[in-house]
Amino acid sequence: MTDDGTTTSTRSAWDAPVRTLLRARPGVALADVDASATPGFDGRKADAVPALAALGTGLSDLQERLFAHGRTGGERSVLLVLQGLDTAGKGGIVRHVLGMVDPQGVALRAFGVPTPQERAQHFLVRVRAALPAPGRIGVFDRSHYEDVLVPRVEGDLDAAGLDARLADITAFEAEVAAQGTTVVKVLLWVSPGEQHARLRERLTRPEKHWKYDPRDVDVRLRRPAYEAAYADVLAHTSTDVAPWYVVPADRKWYARLAVSALLHDALADLRLRWPEPTYDVATELARLDATA
Amino acid sequence: MTDDGTTTSTRSAWDAPVRTLLRARPGVALADVDASATPGFDGRKADAVPALAALGTGLSDLQERLFAHGRTGGERSVLLVLQGLDTAGKGGIVRHVLGMVDPQGVALRAFGVPTPQERAQHFLVRVRAALPAPGRIGVFDRSHYEDVLVPRVEGDLDAAGLDARLADITAFEAEVAAQGTTVVKVLLWVSPGEQHARLRERLTRPEKHWKYDPRDVDVRLRRPAYEAAYADVLAHTSTDVAPWYVVPADRKWYARLAVSALLHDALADLRLRWPEPTYDVATELARLDATA
Numbered sequence: 001m002t003d004d005g006t007t008t009s010t011r012s013a014w015d016a017p018v019r020t021l022l023r024a025r026p027g028v029a030l031a032d033v034d035a036s037a038t039p040g041f042d043g044r045k046a047d048a049v050p051a052l053a054a055l056g057t058g059l060s061d062l063q064e065r066l067f068a069h070g071r072t073g074g075e076r077s078v079l080l081v082l083q084g085l086d087t088a089g090k091g092g093i094v095r096h097v098l099g100m101v102d103p104q105g106v107a108l109r110a111f112g113v114p115t116p117q118e119r120a121q122h123f124l125v126r127v128r129a130a131l132p133a134p135g136r137i138g139v140f141d142r143s144h145y146e147d148v149l150v151p152r153v154e155g156d157l158d159a160a161g162l163d164a165r166l167a168d169i170t171a172f173e174a175e176v177a178a179q180g181t182t183v184v185k186v187l188l189w190v191s192p193g194e195q196h197a198r199l200r201e202r203l204t205r206p207e208k209h210w211k212y213d214p215r216d217v218d219v220r221l222r223r224p225a226y227e228a229a230y231a232d233v234l235a236h237t238s239t240d241v242a243p244w245y246v247v248p249a250d251r252k253w254y255a256r257l258a259v260s261a262l263l264h265d266a267l268a269d270l271r272l273r274w275p276e277p278t279y280d281v282a283t284e285l286a287r288l289d290a291t292a
Numbered sequence: 293m294t295d296d297g298t299t300t301s302t303r304s305a306w307d308a309p310v311r312t313l314l315r316a317r318p319g320v321a322l323a324d325v326d327a328s329a330t331p332g333f334d335g336r337k338a339d340a341v342p343a344l345a346a347l348g349t350g351l352s353d354l355q356e357r358l359f360a361h362g363r364t365g366g367e368r369s370v371l372l373v374l375q376g377l378d379t380a381g382k383g384g385i386v387r388h389v390l391g392m393v394d395p396q397g398v399a400l401r402a403f404g405v406p407t408p409q410e411r412a413q414h415f416l417v418r419v420r421a422a423l424p425a426p427g428r429i430g431v432f433d434r435s436h437y438e439d440v441l442v443p444r445v446e447g448d449l450d451a452a453g454l455d456a457r458l459a460d461i462t463a464f465e466a467e468v469a470a471q472g473t474t475v476v477k478v479l480l481w482v483s484p485g486e487q488h489a490r491l492r493e494r495l496t497r498p499e500k501h502w503k504y505d506p507r508d509v510d511v512r513l514r515r516p517a518y519e520a521a522y523a524d525v526l527a528h529t530s531t532d533v534a535p536w537y538v539v540p541a542d543r544k545w546y547a548r549l550a551v552s553a554l555l556h557d558a559l560a561d562l563r564l565r566w567p568e569p570t571y572d573v574a575t576e577l578a579r580l581d582a583t584a
Contacts, residue, residue: 068502068503071502072502091394091396094394094395094396095395095396098395099391099394099395102386102391103386103387103390103391103395103398103400104383104386104387104400104402104433106395108395110396141396193584196580196583196584199580200577200580200581203576203577203580206566207566209568209569209573210363210566210567211360212571212576214571214576214579217576217579217580217583220580220583221583274498274499274502275501275502277501277502277504279504279506281495281501284504284506284509285492285495285496287506287509288488288491288492288495288509288512289492291488291509291512291513292485292488
């Protein structure tokens with residue numbers, strides 16, 4: 001661990017910076033993405049365990065620096081946006097990646113179908129209200145992107161309406177970034193075969209029955225429409241201040257490693273040092289020791 | 293793991309149910325509590341590691357059942373109230389105990405000094421707004437108890453005012469319990485010597501400077517007043533539906549084990565089974581397989 005909190009040992013497993021490898025490429029056809037690939041990770045599942053633990057140690061240190069920064073007047077924060085088709089593993093990322101850092105530093109928000117009240121507002125109102133406070137890692141489990149994906153696939157908004165929302169999103173994210181929030185957007189990409197296996201598991205294991213929704217099959221049948229909708233989102237909203245990363249997610253261990261590395265690198269970029277004391281240390285030591 | 297989610301293997305390290313051992317005793321003098329004790333745990337720090345891991349596995353399973361219950365119309369939730377003097381280890385409990393379960397199932401709220409707006413309301417308004425939703429484990433890092441402890445020690449409320457607040461709290465917690473929330477209240481109890489050592493560490497380790505506040509020493513000097521205030525709180529608000537537990541906290545590993553066990557037992561008492569499917573499994577399997 002170097003003084004600014006970056007880890008070097010965890011880099012060895014990666015051939016190249018994960019942000020370069022996974023950054024959404026212009027014009028990508030999602031149907032052509034190999035969801036079982038492990039870009040840049042020269043190892044197997046067994047190698048991922050120590051690699052994830054090492055990343056977790058670094059991530060935990062960086063998160064604590066960010067938290068300390070927020071507690072001492074700092075303005076920086078991080079927002080991880082998680083999108084993906086059903087079973088892509090968003091919940092697993094929350095559990096296994098964010099689960100490695102202090103829960104006090106994480107602000108998690110899951111976005112469901114908008115309520116009637118939310119529908120009556122601009123679609124970004126509920127999103128803005130959920131932005132992370134300074135010092136926090138905010139996590140959106142689904143997000144404002146559902147407000148363009150679903151209307152597009154369902155045909156509830158015309159092209160002009162969709163374009164307006166995409167433009168609103170780009171402007172919103174630029175504003176969020178300018179206010180000190182590092183935005184990291186992750187599309188977890190699962191193959192049709194793996195999605196079938198995961199949905200099947202929900203039906204065949206009684207302790208997973210509650211996770212299954214009959215509508216999941218309806219959505220699955222619309223996969224080509226979702227692929228086109230996501231391609232459009234990637235083409236219009238992957239900016240330098242709020243980039244999209246496409247993370248192959250058929251291997252859960254790889255997706256967790258990759259998102260950990262993306263989050264780690266975003267935090268390391270902040271180069272946060274431990275805050276300087278706002279009091280005189282020697283004076284306080286003397287005061288404290290007088291109470292011993 | 294039995295079918296209702298209770299673990300038996302983790303019980304072996306405990307001589308008696310942790311709830312019986314740690315339940316606040318009427319008329320307890322907190323100055324007499326041995327903060328370095330490990331009631332009921334027949335082991336040392338090295339034994340605590342596997343014991344905590346085993347409790348964590350059980351806790352994680354129970355938390356997921358609670359979450360599933362909440363997602364399928366269930367009304368139950370759990371509220372863990374954490375109180376303690378500075379450095380007692382509330383943050384460590386959040387990190388190391390709640391860190392063992394899925395972050396999606398935990399709703400953490402830290403209560404600071406009330407804002408002017410909060411002061412203008414009844415003291416329970418902000419607390420009520422922070423109660424856990426069905427299916428969640430809510431955690432209060434400090435709580436409505438600060439609204440009786442601080443005014444008592446600072447002399448900001450007279451005896452009648454304090455009594456009124458204690459009565460309000462008892463009624464509030466009974467209402468919360470009646471609505472389906474299991475309330476578990478933990479007082480982490482640290483000795484003056486250990487508190488001195490922990491505050492000193494914040495002053496001597498630069499990466500902990502941000503955790504130190506010069507007011508911590510002022511509060512430390514008022515320890516006898518806080519002990520009396522806490523004793524009063526325990527005497528008036530430890531009820532069968534919202535009991536207080538006094539957890540010796542000089543040994544962090546013991547406090548984490550004990551709170552894990554308290555939380556585990558509270559969840560196990562709910563005897564939650566996995567929800568029954570609300571759809572026909574065979575029909576859905578056929579629909580799904582038709583998409584393969």
